[in-house]
Structure formats: C-alpha cells, structure tokens
Amino acid sequence: MSNLTQTLRVSLAQHALFASFTLLFLSSMRAAYVFIFYADRVQASGDLLFILTQGLRFDIITIGFGATLPILLSLFVSPFSLIWRGWQRLQAAYYVALLAIIIFIELSTPSFIAQFDTRPNILFVEYLKYPKEVFAMLIKAYLGDLVLAAIVIPLICGALFWALKRSFTPATSNLKWSLALFPVMSFLCLLSIRSTFGHRPVNPSVVAVTSDLMINSLALNSTYSVMWAAYNNNTNGGNAFSYGDIDEARAIMLVKENMDVPAEHFTNTEIPTLHQQIAGTQRDKPLNLVIILEESLGAEFVGSLGGLPLTPNLDRLAQQGLWFDNLYATGTRSVRGIEAVITGFTPTTSRSVVKLERSQSGFFTIAELLKNQGYDTSFIYGGEAHFDNMSSFFMGNGFQNITQQKDFVDPKFTGSWGVSDEDLFNMAHDQFSRAGDKPFFSLVFSSSNHTPFEYPENTIEQYDTEKATVNNAVKYADHALGVFFEKAQKSNYWDNTLFLVIADHNSRVAGTELVPVKRFHIPALFLGADITPQRYTTVASQIDMLPTALSLMGINSEHPAIGHDLTQRPTKKPGRAMMQYHETQAYMEGDNVIIFEPNKEAQQFAYRNEALVERGQYDAALKERALAHAKFGPISYRDGSYRLPKQKTYRKHN
Known part of the structure; x- marks a missing residue:
C-alpha cells in the first residue's frame, strides 16, 4: 500500500x-x-x-x-x-x-x-x-x-x-x-x-x-x-432587511403619509413618527384599560367570524362592543402579538423586539405612556413571566408590577404552561376590584389554549370526544372568558374600564401559499364602559389597536406608534395589515397583497375568497408603500427612534 x-x-x-x-x-x-x-x-x-x-x-x-x-x-x-x-x-x-x-x-x-x-x-x-x-x-x-x-x-x-x-x-x-x-x-x-x-x-x-x-x-x-x-x-439582529432597496428618508415619509396624521401634529425630527394624537372621545376622566390577550385564537374557531361554534361567550360579547370582522395578526407567535398590541411596532424578519437587546429599555409601549400619565401598570400571567423574555422587556418599558404562576395561591388547576384561565381571570378580577379610584392598565395573557391543551375536568361540554384537543381548549378558554365578564359587568370597575379582547396569533399558521393570509385572521373586541356596539368591517391590523384604545379611553397623547385610530378613520378608506410568516412578509391593503421574500422580487396578489390570486396589473405605488413599511421597523430599531422623548412631562390623571 x-x-x-x-x-x-x-x-x-x-x-x-x-x-x-x-x-x-x-x-x-x-x-x-x-x-x-x-x-x-x-x-x-x-x-x-x-x-x-x-x-x-x-x-x-x-x-x-x-x-x-x-x-x-x-x-x-x-x-x-x-x-x-x-x-x-x-x-x-x-x-x-x-x-x-x-x-x-x-x-x-x-x-x-x-x-x-x-x-x-x-x-x-x-x-x-x-x-x-x-x-x-x-x-x-x-x-x-x-x-x-x-x-x-x-x-x-x-x-x-x-x-x-x-x-x-x-x-x-x-x-x-x-x-x-x-x-x-x-x-x-x-x-x-x-x-x-x-x-x-x-x-x-x-x-x-x-x-x-x-x-x-x-x-x-x-x-x-x-x-x-x-x-x-x-x-x-434587529436590522434584518432583505426585501429590496428604498431610500430611508422616502420610506419614513411614506409611512408618515399613511398614518393619517396632520403634518403639524408631528413633533420631533429625531423621532420621525412621534406625533400628537387627539382622542376621538374626550372624557373628564380617561378610562382604565385592560387588554386580554387570548392565546392562539384564530378566526376559524370563532363563530362570529364564520368559524366553528366554540366561542358562544365571545360571540355574545361581540354584540356589545366594537367588533372587528377583518383584523389580522402580525405574526405567528405570542411575542409577535405582544409586540404589535403593546408597542404598535411593525413586524420584521428579525425576532420580536420583546427579545432584542436594544429594546429592553427606552422602547415605546402603551404601558410607559400610561404610567407617565399616572396609571398603575401591570402584567398578569398564569405561567412564568421569564418565558420569551417577557418580564425583562415589560419591566424595562413601563410595566410596574408582574403577577405570574408563583403568585397564585391554591389555583384550581395547573398545567404545563401554568394555571388555568379561570385562575388567571380570578386573580385579575381581584386586583381590578381593589384598584379603587387609581387609574390602571393591565395586560392579561391567557395560556390554556396551548399544546398540550390542558384544562380542568368537568368545566365544559366537550366539542371533541378526545379531551386534549385544540377545539376543546378553545371552548374552555371561551368559558373562562365568559365567567370573567359576568363578574366584570357587575363590578365596581366596569363603568370606568375599557377592555380589549384580542388573539395573539392563530393556533397553526400553515398552507401552500407564500403567506397563508387566512390563518392570520383573528378576533378583536373593544367593550366596557360606554362603548357603542358596532362592527368594523375594513381590513385592520393588530398595530391599530394601540391608538384606537387611547382614543376610546379619552387619552390625548404623544407617541411614535404608526397604527390607525380606527374610531376616526373613514371605513370606505382601505385599511392595511402586515403579516410576517417566517422570513416572508405580506402587506395587504384592501384586497391587494404585496409579498416579499428575501433576495427576491416582490410579488403582487389579490386576496379573494380567502385565497391569494395572481394579479395581472402591477401597482408600483403599492409596492413602494409596502417596502417602506417593511423597512420602518429595522430603521427605527437601529436608530433608537421608536420611543418617547426623554424628560417629557405628562399631565397625570387622578
């Protein structure tokens, strides 16, 4: 050899x-x-x-x-x-x-x-x-x-x-x-x-x-x-961007134009989207705010959205407040939903800002805005708040108190992801009842509708014969929600509180399309206090919930969120939604959809009958708006310009 x-x-x-x-x-x-x-x-x-x-x-x-x-x-x-x-x-x-x-x-x-x-x-x-x-x-x-x-x-x-x-x-x-x-x-x-x-x-x-x-x-x-x-x-990191080229100044200009905010309301050149928002409802005393983030509640599970008959309580409550027929999540995970609802931030190819290093403090959230206006701010969760870096992000950005699994004494039921939704809502109800005249904001995050779909025995009439299924878990989550609102409507805080019930994302986003838009469709409902029953049918996004909530609460404020105040937006004007699906992003305006894939040419579709259909005529202006919104997140994260101005003095409400 x-x-x-x-x-x-x-x-x-x-x-x-x-x-x-x-x-x-x-x-x-x-x-x-x-x-x-x-x-x-x-x-x-x-x-x-x-x-x-x-x-x-x-x-x-x-x-x-x-x-x-x-x-x-x-x-x-x-x-x-x-x-x-x-x-x-x-x-x-x-x-x-x-x-x-x-x-x-x-x-x-x-x-x-x-x-x-x-x-x-x-x-x-x-x-x-x-x-x-x-x-x-x-x-x-x-x-x-x-x-x-x-x-x-x-x-x-x-x-x-x-x-x-x-x-x-x-x-x-x-x-x-x-x-x-x-x-x-x-x-x-x-x-x-x-x-x-x-x-x-x-x-x-x-x-x-x-x-x-x-x-x-x-x-x-x-x-x-x-x-x-x-x-x-x-x-x-937070600067991920590979969907195409657009001048940054023009991108910011297009985003600002799409915000429906008068030019004179923009207040700070260092924070390009910082603007004054005048509430659509003026109140002597602004309302409290409770956001109930429902785990994995897609439209296909909600009767009022044409889904399975699993949510009779939510369907009943939908008749009592401002209900959204055509609202879309920004992503497929809880942190993306938190990002959208709590900060109004747009989705990116990077991780949610809840996890990114440079957003752990000094990053805008509705909690920080309300804390500066004299509100007590809290996060109530049945699991462990360190999951997905939630506690670090929240405590660094305006949340003052966190209630998590270790704080529940003798819960009715504890599963893999924490205590049951009934235990969660009982804790929330007790805390809200003790608030007195002090204004408060709370994010309440459910967890029962999560694999492996555990919930207490003998609480619902099962939809499926097998107990641990997503359909049964949704039905239990709706049961717990219904019990909570029965208590809340009889409570001392009901008349002074705005509630937002909204899903963080769907349970399983899948399909053969580049972006399965249908699977981003989720429920959202504002109710409580004096909210007039109404159905909003125009396309809307999770990022629109923050400015809409402030308007309904009666809060005049200054913030950088780019979402629309849907209480003051003409319903005939097409809405828009952004959806991040792994490395692919969709921008939907009315029934027109632009889809970006990394290092590829953008594609344009029409969204009809819950499916994407290739569009023959190409809309260059729509593509540019879509590209501007895709770039807004990476630019503002990189520049540290998604924040409130430093040393800003706010009027407090007592």
Whole structure:
C-alpha cells in the first residue's frame, strides 16, 4: 500500500463512517417526508426530484460543517503515535454526540411541522431556552415522539460508535503526504460547505422554488435549517432587511403619509413618527384599560367570524362592543402579538423586539405612556413571566408590577404552561376590584389554549370526544372568558374600564401559499364602559389597536406608534395589515397583497375568497408603500427612534 493510500485510509476512515451514517439517516427521513407524510403536497408541487437532489446537497453541506475541522486536524495528528490513539477516541465521541443531535432535531421535525408548517428554525432554539415548560409539554403532548427518540438515538449512535471503534488504526500515516494533502482536503471541505464555485455560498433561497414554504424546507435538513436560522438571526439582529432597496428618508415619509396624521401634529425630527394624537372621545376622566390577550385564537374557531361554534361567550360579547370582522395578526407567535398590541411596532424578519437587546429599555409601549400619565401598570400571567423574555422587556418599558404562576395561591388547576384561565381571570378580577379610584392598565395573557391543551375536568361540554384537543381548549378558554365578564359587568370597575379582547396569533399558521393570509385572521373586541356596539368591517391590523384604545379611553397623547385610530378613520378608506410568516412578509391593503421574500422580487396578489390570486396589473405605488413599511421597523430599531422623548412631562390623571 502506498504512503498516499495509507495516509488517506488512516486519516479519513472515521470521517467517512460519520458521513455515511449521517447521509443514510437524513436521506431516509427526507424520503419518509416526501413519500409518506407529505406526499400529496410534494406531488402538487411537482418538485420530487428537485427535493431529493437538493436534499443530498444540503446534507453534504451539513456534514461539511461538522467534519471539516476534525478532518484537517486528523491529517496532522495521524502520523504521531503518542496522541493518535487518544485523538481517535475523542473524535469518535464527538461524532457520536453530533449524530445524536442531528437525529434528535430530525425526529422533532414532524411535530414542529405540524405546529409551524416548516422545518425547525430559530423558534426551535428559542423554545430550548425554557426546558421546564417545553419538557412538560413534550411529556403531555409528544410522549410517543420522546419514546421513539429514546429508542432510535441509542441504536443508531451505538452502531456508529461500534463502527468507529473498529476503525481505530495505529499511527501509520506519512507526515509528508499529510502536509501535501492539507491544501487539497481544505479545498474539498470548503467546497462541501459552499456547495458552489459561485461568488456566494449556497443558502436556503436556492430551494425556494414554490409558494409552499414547507415543501421548500423539505429540500433542507433540520439541522441545517436551525443552524441557518441561528446564523441569520445573530447576523441581522434587529436590522434584518432583505426585501429590496428604498431610500430611508422616502420610506419614513411614506409611512408618515399613511398614518393619517396632520403634518403639524408631528413633533420631533429625531423621532420621525412621534406625533400628537387627539382622542376621538374626550372624557373628564380617561378610562382604565385592560387588554386580554387570548392565546392562539384564530378566526376559524370563532363563530362570529364564520368559524366553528366554540366561542358562544365571545360571540355574545361581540354584540356589545366594537367588533372587528377583518383584523389580522402580525405574526405567528405570542411575542409577535405582544409586540404589535403593546408597542404598535411593525413586524420584521428579525425576532420580536420583546427579545432584542436594544429594546429592553427606552422602547415605546402603551404601558410607559400610561404610567407617565399616572396609571398603575401591570402584567398578569398564569405561567412564568421569564418565558420569551417577557418580564425583562415589560419591566424595562413601563410595566410596574408582574403577577405570574408563583403568585397564585391554591389555583384550581395547573398545567404545563401554568394555571388555568379561570385562575388567571380570578386573580385579575381581584386586583381590578381593589384598584379603587387609581387609574390602571393591565395586560392579561391567557395560556390554556396551548399544546398540550390542558384544562380542568368537568368545566365544559366537550366539542371533541378526545379531551386534549385544540377545539376543546378553545371552548374552555371561551368559558373562562365568559365567567370573567359576568363578574366584570357587575363590578365596581366596569363603568370606568375599557377592555380589549384580542388573539395573539392563530393556533397553526400553515398552507401552500407564500403567506397563508387566512390563518392570520383573528378576533378583536373593544367593550366596557360606554362603548357603542358596532362592527368594523375594513381590513385592520393588530398595530391599530394601540391608538384606537387611547382614543376610546379619552387619552390625548404623544407617541411614535404608526397604527390607525380606527374610531376616526373613514371605513370606505382601505385599511392595511402586515403579516410576517417566517422570513416572508405580506402587506395587504384592501384586497391587494404585496409579498416579499428575501433576495427576491416582490410579488403582487389579490386576496379573494380567502385565497391569494395572481394579479395581472402591477401597482408600483403599492409596492413602494409596502417596502417602506417593511423597512420602518429595522430603521427605527437601529436608530433608537421608536420611543418617547426623554424628560417629557405628562399631565397625570387622578
């Protein structure tokens, strides 16, 4: 055997085994997705061969990331007998651990797709930050998946370790050949990672060839998908923007024009959107405000929006206040809903500002505005407030008090995500009843309608025979909401309080369209005090709720939120909504929709009969407005210009 052949065999044997095991596993999983789980959607896309070939490409890229450093180090270590044996053991342990991680992420994929309709992304990483809640959820809802992982991971990793151990060899490499091979192997490893001779390395946009994002993601593997999302998130931070070019000054100008605010009401050049808002309802004493954020309550569950008959209490309350027939969430996660409702901030390709570093203080929220006007401000939640960084963001931006799971004494029921909605609302009712004449604002965030859908026994007549289903959880959440409002309407705070009931997002946003607009449709309702019953049918967004609430409360204020005060906006004028769906964003104005994908030309559709239809005529002005709104968030976050002015004195209401 020549020195070259011997050096290659000794240096590369373990790496070849790891690559073989990994390719076989990832290819088998992709084949299962393509031919068993999602065969109908793959067939509809007509991209079977493309998915399989590109899948192999991304599997090689993933292996390249994991194996490049060990391969190059092995070339230098293999000629030295004193350290070669120990190196082989260390390398074997590394590869077994790496394969275990790859298998775990891949086995988690079906459950993740069921929830988010795409392979694991940055949400996967973020959920791992909260092991208590996630592990409890997995035990209750995904026990079968855990058992499967507990069997499959040891079997495959055990087989790899056995094969690696049998491949151990003496240090018989030739140092000269190792040095000669180093540039060759460096080139090949780099090529495996870049997967192209082009100027830019391959990335997920290569496989974004259909409007079905889940089908596009099948051509990746889940480990690569998570790595790419983490890299992209850390690189872009709050300045993520890749939808197109527009002059920043013009973008801000277009956003301001769309705010329906008189030019003379803008008050600060350093904070471009800071403006005076004059309340549509003038009051001697402004109302209290309670925002009830309902977990995962999509329109398809709400009878008044044409959904299933699961919300009789909300449907009844809808007749008593200002009800929105055509309102859309800005995203698919709770923090995106919090971002929109509490701050009025537009969605971006980055994480919600609830999690971004530079927005942990000095970032505008309605809590800060109301605190400066003499209100007590609070957050009431049945789970642990550290989840999704909520407590840090809230306490740094105007919330004075937080009530969370540890503050509930003898709750009626405790599930994976905290106490039941009934316990939550009982706590809220007690706190509001004790407020007296002091004005207050509170964000009350429910959690019962969340996987694994746990709620107290014998509280509702189940819609589904099986207990732990989303339909039953929605019905329980509505039951708890109804009980609360029965108490509230008889309370000492009812006549002085404005309530906003609104969903944070839908339970499962999925579909074959670039952005499944239908799945962003959510309920919202203002009621309480003297609110006149009315239905608002024009398109509206979660970001419109903040200025509308201030107007109904009777609060004259100054703030940077760009949402519309819907109490003073002509209903014949088309409304607009922004929806962030992973890295894709939709801007809907009336029934016209502009959709942006990273590094691609914008596409224009009409939204008719709850579906996107390609529009023949292109509206350049609409695209520019959409692009301006997409860029507003990154610009204002980067510049620190989404805030209240410093050292501002406000009139307090007693």
